[in-house]
Amino acid sequence: MAHAINITNAAELGAALRTARRARGLRLEDAALGAGVGVRFLSELERGKPTARLAETLRVVVSLGLRLTIEDPDD
Numbered sequence: 001m002a003h004a005i006n007i008t009n010a011a012e013l014g015a016a017l018r019t020a021r022r023a024r025g026l027r028l029e030d031a032a033l034g035a036g037v038g039v040r041f042l043s044e045l046e047r048g049k050p051t052a053r054l055a056e057t058l059r060v061v062v063s064l065g066l067r068l069t070i071e072d073p074d075d
Contacts, residue, residue, distance in 0.1 A: 011048030013057075018046040020064045035063035
């Protein structure tokens with residue numbers, strides 16, 4: 001069963017990605033390599049850097065086997 005997390009800011013996204021990475025037993029270096037991003041980028045992303053580049057962020061999401069969904073709460 002899928003587990004959904006409501007993300008409202010960069011810090012929450014970073015924390016969710018860190019949790020997912022650790023749950024998969026991946027070191028920061030291994031996760032960065034798997035996503036094709038730098039270790040510094042991933043470290044900053046996990047710390048909630050609000051100016052993280054979208055394309056690289058999405059590569060991290062996908063490489064961790066996660067899915068980013070946008071939901072209209074009014075539906």
